[in-house]
Amino acid sequence: MTRQISLIAFLAMAGPALAQTNWDMATPYADGDFHTRNITQFAEEVATATNGQLTITVHSSGSLFGHPEIKDSVRKGLAPIGEVLMSRLANEDPLFEVDSVPFLATGYEQALKLWDASEPAITQKLADQGLTLLFVVPWPGQGIYTKDAVSDASSFQGQNMRAYNAATERLAQLLGATPTQVEAGDIPTAFSTGRVSAMATSPSTGVTSQAWDFTSYYTDAQAWLPKNMVIVNTAAFEALPEDQRTAIIQAAAQAETRGWDMSAVEAEEATATLAQNGMTVAPPSEAFSTELQAIGETMTTEWLERAGDAGRAVVDAYRAE
Helix, strand or coil, X not given: CHHXXXXXXXXXXXXXXXXXXXXXXXXXXXXXXXXXXXXHHHHHHHHHHCCCCEEEEEECCCCCCCHHHHHHXXXXXXXXXXXXXXXXXXXXXXXXXXXXXXXXXXXXXHHHHHHHHHHHHHHHHHHCCCEEEEEEEECCCCEEEECCCCCCHHHHCCCEEEEXXXXXXXXXXXHCCEEEECCHHHHHHHHHCCCCCEEEECHHHHHHCCHHHCCCEEECCCCCCCEEEEEEEHHHHXXXXXXXXXXXXXXXXXXXXXXXXXXXXXXXXXXXXXXHCCCEEECCCHHHHHHHHHHHHHHHHHHHHHHHHHHHHHHHHHHHC
């Protein structure tokens, strides 16, 4: 009898310690994308650090929730964790598109300085909605894909240009093109059906969509480096035991460092892949570069008007570095 009571007591104490938690993680990107490979490794590191007590199942290619629904799904707790392009939230607050203002920050060094300046404000905006920011990873610098050679901005007159956020919509307009919303997974179809004939996106997306099948020119403008955010529902995060929260934070820090390195490697390799598949890869002409810089100044001014004092504080802090 005593032994039976002792066994019951042991199981009662061990039960909570042995309880396992599984989180479903939503991402809109395909398994082969470096962002997805990075978060998959992040999930594996969390599982290892928690001895399997917390597992994260990554649902890629929008299979759990579509990109437009991911952030609100995490906020509502429908999925405890997810990945989203930060600038997709620009309609909520202009601060979320600071990294997508063309030519405000070009190259990884400038992009990191801009993130250092904007991180406190972005983190607070998310916290106000019950979301905790775990880490961010940039895409390679954005370039422009076209079917024909581009000499200057007049080349875009009358074209439909793919847009994926407010900044790319405005860029298309300032180039004289008509912006058309197209998700990354629909790019080949959009080009083949004539919905779009040009796009501004990373070399990574160009390789993933096999842009050489429907475009011939890649203008390596390095216009901006948009970032993906990995966010978690704060209530779900805080409900975890302290050791599991620590494991997530540590894995997130590793994923951010690793992700920035992966992005830089991806930029070099993906740009080379475009050229290897027959695309003409070149920087913008002098005339086009001058026009793009002017567009960047216009869009920075417009963004500052929308973002107000909070946005100006971020830009001032960035430029002070």
